[in-house]
Amino acid sequence: MSPTPFTLLFVLFLLLETITHLWLASRQARHVTKHRARVPDEFAEKIGLQSHQRAADYTVERMKLSVTRRVFDAMVLIAFTLLGGLEAINAFLISVIPNDFWRQLLLLGSVLLISGALQLPFSLWKQFKLEQKFGFNRMTLGLFISDTLKGLLVSVVLGLPLAAVTLWLMAASGPLWWLWAWMVWVVFNAFILFVFPTWIAPLFNKFTPLDNPELADRINSLAQRCHFALQGLFVMDGSKRSAHGNAYFTGFGKSRRIVFFDTLLGKLNPEEIEAVLAHELGHFSHKHVQKRMIFSFLLALVFFAVLGFLKNQIWFYQGLGVAPVINGSNDAMALLLFFMAMPVFTFFFAPIFSFFSRKDEFQADHYAHTQASSEALISALVKLYNDNASTLTPDPVHSAFYDSHPPASLRIRRLQELQAHNG
Numbered sequence: 001m002s003p004t005p006f007t008l009l010f011v012l013f014l015l016l017e018t019i020t021h022l023w024l025a026s027r028q029a030r031h032v033t034k035h036r037a038r039v040p041d042e043f044a045e046k047i048g049l050q051s052h053q054r055a056a057d058y059t060v061e062r063m064k065l066s067v068t069r070r071v072f073d074a075m076v077l078i079a080f081t082l083l084g085g086l087e088a089i090n091a092f093l094i095s096v097i098p099n100d101f102w103r104q105l106l107l108l109g110s111v112l113l114i115s116g117a118l119q120l121p122f123s124l125w126k127q128f129k130l131e132q133k134f135g136f137n138r139m140t141l142g143l144f145i146s147d148t149l150k151g152l153l154v155s156v157v158l159g160l161p162l163a164a165v166t167l168w169l170m171a172a173s174g175p176l177w178w179l180w181a182w183m184v185w186v187v188f189n190a191f192i193l194f195v196f197p198t199w200i201a202p203l204f205n206k207f208t209p210l211d212n213p214e215l216a217d218r219i220n221s222l223a224q225r226c227h228f229a230l231q232g233l234f235v236m237d238g239s240k241r242s243a244h245g246n247a248y249f250t251g252f253g254k255s256r257r258i259v260f261f262d263t264l265l266g267k268l269n270p271e272e273i274e275a276v277l278a279h280e281l282g283h284f285s286h287k288h289v290q291k292r293m294i295f296s297f298l299l300a301l302v303f304f305a306v307l308g309f310l311k312n313q314i315w316f317y318q319g320l321g322v323a324p325v326i327n328g329s330n331d332a333m334a335l336l337l338f339f340m341a342m343p344v345f346t347f348f349f350a351p352i353f354s355f356f357s358r359k360d361e362f363q364a365d366h367y368a369h370t371q372a373s374s375e376a377l378i379s380a381l382v383k384l385y386n387d388n389a390s391t392l393t394p395d396p397v398h399s400a401f402y403d404s405h406p407p408a409s410l411r412i413r414r415l416q417e418l419q420a421h422n423g
């Protein structure tokens with residue numbers, strides 16, 4: 001059988017994606033190595049040479065892992081599609097499960113399980129080799145296993161009904177099934193956002209109310225200044241997994257809360273924490289979260305419409321190495337092929353999303369400058385970059401393509417400009 005035009009297009013895009021990723025990663029590693037010997041001038045007083053070199057080594061090792069992973073993922077994708085993996089799994093299930101609906105549900109489940117299992121060695125390596133080596137890992141193997149099992153349980157409990165409803169809609173709701181499936185998807189995502197802080201997150205971490213009156217006062221008055229109706233301040237035991245620190249907003253309405261990683265509270269002083277939260281409130285005030293959510297739902301609508309079209313095209317299945325079955329449904333197969341192959345074609349949109357994300361970050365920094373001390377935000381950024389071993393000298397092209405946050409030096413320079421303006 002000679003390859004179809006769609007197969008050639010798919011292989012071409014997969015090659016382009018992989019090569020681009022390798023090229024960007026090697027650029028990043030070379031750039032960081034080139035600047036390893038010397039701390040950039042603007043950080044020279046704040047960051048020692050040793051931490052600077054540790055950040056460089058950490059970045060280079062992460063690039064190596066990401067390259068290995070990318071090449072491995074590309075091979076897995078080819079194995080599932082063009083080399084007949086999906087078709088073999090499906091043929092086996094057809095031979096043992098007579099019911100079409102259950103066979104399809106099991107096809108989705110088993111392929112996701114296999115893909116997940118294939119990622120495990122990388123997660124283990126990252127946590128117990130890479131993070132361990134640089135002193136970030138706080139996890140035991142027991143915790144890793146229990147996290148994995150809990151994650152699997154949550155995926156089954158939430159994912160199975162979603163998959164069942166989607167398959168049912170595909171079979172029973174006519175040519176506009178994709179519109180109904182999209183609505184289910186939107187409701188499902190809103191539901192997850194709603195239950196995440198109160199049901200899902202506590203399965204993995206302990207949340208205790210913030211027990212620091214001075215800091216709580218500061219944050220409450222900041223929230224008031226920013227017209228943010230806050231329902232609670234919580235501390236999360238992030239230190240049980242990692243030394244990396246963070247803070248986030250989560251939930252809607254009554255469950256809206258601010259969560260601090262205990263690792264962050266240990267690193268920053270109250271004024272710096274206030275500045276970091278003012279930045280987060282900047283995202284809230286500029287409605288970045290809502291805008292992103294609406295955009296992602298619209299994007300999902302486009303994807304569902306495309307899937308609605310592709311599901312009925314024989315070339316779509318054949319081009320990706322699958323012969324559609326005749327006396328049974330191909331809906332689950334269409335879903336799998338679509339979600340596996342789609343990222344290959346959308347990869348080159350990544351820099352556009354990164355660009356808008358960085359724009360939002362500058363906006364949030366600007367907001368923090370108006371509501372809190374930009375001096376404190378600068379010193380918090382320096383501390384966080386230092387503690388997380390984030391490089392201060394990223395390759396500009398790699399950064400433009402992938403980074404959701406602008407490089408530290410640019411953020412700090414902008415904040416200093418704002419300070420200078422205010423004189």
Ligand SMILES: [Zn+2]
Binds near residue numbers: 280283361
């Ligand atoms: Zn931000």
